Amino acid sequence: QVQLVESGGGVVQPGGSLRLSCAASGFSFRNYGMHWVRLAPGRGLEWLAVIWHDGSNRQYGDSVKSRFTISRDNSKNTVDLEMIRLRDEDTGVYYCARDLPKVTTPAPDFWGQGTLVTVSS
Amino acid sequence: DVVMTQSPLSLPVSLGQPASISCRSSQNLVYSDGNTYLNWFQQRPGHSPRRLIYKVSIRDSGVPDRFSGSGSGTDFTLKISRVDAEDVGVYYCMQGTYWPPTFGQGTRVEI
Numbered sequence: 140q141v142q143l144v145e146s147g148g149g150v151v152q153p154g155g156s157l158r159l160s161c162a163a164s165g166f167s168f169r170n171y172g173m174h175w176v177r178l179a180p181g182r183g184l185e186w187l188a189v190i191w192h193d194g195s196n197r198q199y200g201d202s203v204k205s206r207f208t209i210s211r212d213n214s215k216n217t218v219d220l221e222m223i224r225l226r227d228e229d230t231g232v233y234y235c236a237r238d239l240p241k242v243t244t245p246a247p248d249f250w251g252q253g254t255l256v257t258v259s260s
Numbered sequence: 261d262v263v264m265t266q267s268p269l270s271l272p273v274s275l276g277q278p279a280s281i282s283c284r285s286s287q288n289l290v291y292s293d294g295n296t297y298l299n300w301f302q303q304r305p306g307h308s309p310r311r312l313i314y315k316v317s318i319r320d321s322g323v324p325d326r327f328s329g330s331g332s333g334t335d336f337t338l339k340i341s342r343v344d345a346e347d348v349g350v351y352y353c354m355q356g357t358y359w360p361p362t363f364g365q366g367t368r369v370e371i
Contacts, residue, residue, distance in 0.1 A: 176309075178303075183352065183363055183364070183365050183366045184301075184309065184352055184354070184363040184366070185363070186354075186360055186361045186362065186363070198359060198360070199360075200360045201261070201360070234308055234309065236309075244291060244295075244297040244356040244357060245297075245354075245356040245361040246297060246299050246311065246314045246315075246354075246356050247311065248311050248314075248320065249311075250308040250309050250310070251308060252307075252308050253308055
């Protein structure tokens with residue numbers, strides 16, 4: 140069955156860095172675009188980043204542009220989110236989600252269970 | 261960015277009764293291909309988000325037919341014809357017509 144399993148969350152100090160990973164199984168990973176979306180306490184869902192099926196295109200939300208980097212390894216069926224210069228407001232549950240190969244009109248159809256990131260001193 | 265505004269933010273419902281959630285966008289969501297990329301997601305307690313409906317009214321596989329989506333332009337609605345106990349959770353609309361994709365604030369449905 141389709142599975143997306145996020146990992147790498149934890150507690151980090153403001154200004155610190157963290158790398159999240161999402162492992163996919165049960166479907167042809169190389170044929171899907173992948174998103175990262177977070178659920179921040181009291182703030183609802185926020186889209187963060189997307190990468191096309193072949194890694195040829197990446198887009199970022201304004202709040203994370205220049206601080207977060209999305210990447211993928213189709214040989215390992217993984218998509219990562221490298222996060223630097225973390226802020227308190229980056230605290231939340233981070234989800235990876237899949238979409239059509241060339242994501243021009245986002246509509247993620249399957250989501251992982253999420254990994255918690257807490258930014259706190 | 262396109263602002264998505266949901267109402268109400270909290271929706272007390274009775275089992276077996278209908279429920280309706282409104283979602284309004286700050287811009288017309290019709291894309292250049294003529295389609296409207298408005299999605300609805302459900303997040304039940306302790307679960308990850310699940311897509312219920314895409315392109316305004318197309319139900320995902322396995323979604324009960326008591327869920328329906330409608331609307332056009334800037335005004336959209338998610339309806340539950342008869343609320344079931346498993347429908348408790350937070351519902352989000354999301355537009356995919358413009359970059360970046362944006363979500364509504366969420367509507368909490370409780371029995």
